[in-house]
Amino acid sequence: MTVNISEVVQRIGSDLANNTYTLGELVTFAEREGLSLSRLVVAEAMAKEGKTYEEILSAVMAEFKHNLAALEVGMTWGRSFLLGTVGSDLASLGDRAVIDDSLINRAVVSTLATEVGNHEIGLRPCAGTGDSCPYTGLIKALQQEGFSEEQVGLAAALILKVGSIFRAGKRTTGCNMEGFGAGAAGTAAVLTDLRGGTPQQVARAIVLALSPTIGVPCTPRVMVSGLCATHIGGAILIGNLASNLILRTSLPLDVDVDVMIAMAAKVHTQAAPVITAINLAYLEPFFRKNPDVESFVHEDIRKMETEEASRIRQQAREEVRALLAGSHPLSQVLGDVVVGGSSIAVGSPTNMARIGHFLTSGTITKITVDLTTDLFVRRAINMPAILMAALTGAKTDDMEMYRKVLTLPEIKSVEVKVNKVDVPEVQQIRIEATETGSWIDARNRGGGRVAIVAAEPSREAALEVAAKLGIQVVD
Numbered sequence: 001m002t003v004n005i006s007e008v009v010q011r012i013g014s015d016l017a018n019n020t021y022t023l024g025e026l027v028t029f030a031e032r033e034g035l036s037l038s039r040l041v042v043a044e045a046m047a048k049e050g051k052t053y054e055e056i057l058s059a060v061m062a063e064f065k066h067n068l069a070a071l072e073v074g075m076t077w078g079r080s081f082l083l084g085t086v087g088s089d090l091a092s093l094g095d096r097a098v099i100d101d102s103l104i105n106r107a108v109v110s111t112l113a114t115e116v117g118n119h120e121i122g123l124r125p126c127a128g129t130g131d132s133c134p135y136t137g138l139i140k141a142l143q144q145e146g147f148s149e150e151q152v153g154l155a156a157a158l159i160l161k162v163g164s165i166f167r168a169g170k171r172t173t174g175c176n177m178e179g180f181g182a183g184a185a186g187t188a189a190v191l192t193d194l195r196g197g198t199p200q201q202v203a204r205a206i207v208l209a210l211s212p213t214i215g216v217p218c219t220p221r222v223m224v225s226g227l228c229a230t231h232i233g234g235a236i237l238i239g240n241l242a243s244n245l246i247l248r249t250s251l252p253l254d255v256d257v258d259v260m261i262a263m264a265a266k267v268h269t270q271a272a273p274v275i276t277a278i279n280l281a282y283l284e285p286f287f288r289k290n291p292d293v294e295s296f297v298h299e300d301i302r303k304m305e306t307e308e309a310s311r312i313r314q315q316a317r318e319e320v321r322a323l324l325a326g327s328h329p330l331s332q333v334l335g336d337v338v339v340g341g342s343s344i345a346v347g348s349p350t351n352m353a354r355i356g357h358f359l360t361s362g363t364i365t366k367i368t369v370d371l372t373t374d375l376f377v378r379r380a381i382n383m384p385a386i387l388m389a390a391l392t393g394a395k396t397d398d399m400e401m402y403r404k405v406l407t408l409p410e411i412k413s414v415e416v417k418v419n420k421v422d423v424p425e426v427q428q429i430r431i432e433a434t435e436t437g438s439w440i441d442a443r444n445r446g447g448g449r450v451a452i453v454a455a456e457p458s459r460e461a462a463l464e465v466a467a468k469l470g471i472q473v474v475d
Contacts, residue, residue: 009043023161037189038190039154042154042157057157070121083225115133128446129342129347169265172272176268180231205246276374284308348449354390355469357438362435376419439454447472452473
């Protein structure tokens with residue numbers, strides 16, 4: 001029996017509109033009302049936003065318009081500074097280039113192409129730009145495979161609902177709450193729903209997809225060539241695996257979906273500082289650098305980084321040698337997963353600088369930027385964006401300005417300093433000018449969000465500017 005979604009909204013719309021229900025609670029609603037989870041998600045949106053079924057589906061697809069354009073860039077002329085031309089490389093090999101499943105192959109290829117496009121024209125971030133890649137790649141694959149506009153719209157609605165939870169939960173670096181974790185969860189949800197799974201099966205698929213992503217870092221993947229490909233591509237593969245395991249096997253799985261997501265968010269905040277410190281120690285020597293940005297960094301720091309790169313290589317060789325020395329013979333080895341590439345590394349600092357720009361008056365003479373360790377090491381991608389925002393007020397999607405800001409005549413007359421701060425999440429900017437200067441003390445947040453701790457001339461003025469600019473300020 002087909003359930004009329006409008007009748008459901010009439011019956012329980014007030015309840016849906018006036019309460020905040022968890023994903024687990026929405027699953028219960030959907031089961032009770034005889035709706036798929038995607039349709040229940042749309043019903044909730046209809047009630048909360050006062051829109052029709054068709055308007056919601058149209059609106060969620062509109063959210064993907066820019067990201068789908070970025071995907072096309074990655075499929076054609078795009079070249080990523082980290083992934084090269086992986087999108088067009090795979091696209092040229094046909095619909096079995098990665099895996100012998102046309103839908104999943106297309107989703108993986110489109111996901112990788114979207115990240116290439118991200119490094120060319122940027123993406124609209126969710127938890128970050130990482131999960132926007134598999135979200136967009138999957139939507140494109142569904143369109144290519146001939147799913148109806150309604151089916152694709154419902155998929156977009158469900159994937160955005162799942163993504164919205166991760167967007168709120170991402171507070172520091174970590175692919176577990178972005179490209180890999182959020183991407184795997186969204187993929188599992190959509191594929192299970194499209195394949196006729198019950199709402200409870202969708203929830204179980206999300207839990208299963210999340211499991212291998214808990215605590216996975218992302219810092220090295222967004223500044224070291226190539227590594228991100230297996231994270232975002234793996235999100236599609238893990239999500240598909242989770243969906244098929246739930247739908248095709250009797251795999252026992254009792255973890256509540258809300259518990260799994262809450263745990264992932266808590267692990268994210270607790271584990272990231274520890275894991276990131278280790279990642280940086282080993283992989284920082286392989287981080288891509290921008291020669292123009294390096295000129296802002298003191299020569300002593302650059303010399304120290306070069307020496308440290310040599311030291312870590314030798315240390316790693318000795319550590320691996322020790323591992324091999326303790327291994328078994330070969331025949332006995334076996335014993336009994338934002339533009340600039342990151343919305344947290346680029347989007348949030350850029351929006352901080354935009355606020356500073358609009359608090360400043362007169363000619364800018366000096367810009368001092370203080371960044372926490374994981375942001376400082378990604379200065380090649382965030383400093384051009386910070387400077388374009390501080391100097392011109394440019395938005396995070398201004399790729400033309402991002403590319404040329406370091407060559408602008410104005411930059412030559414401004415003294416620029418970038419410093420490292422050994423305090424988690426800190427990002428600060430001081431803009432000195434001939435009339436009124438500004439200072440923002442903020443904390444870094446995913447999805448381009450900013451947490452403002454203090455500001456000059458005042459925090460209240462900074463909050464007012466942020467509101468006018470449409471920049472989301474969070475705790």
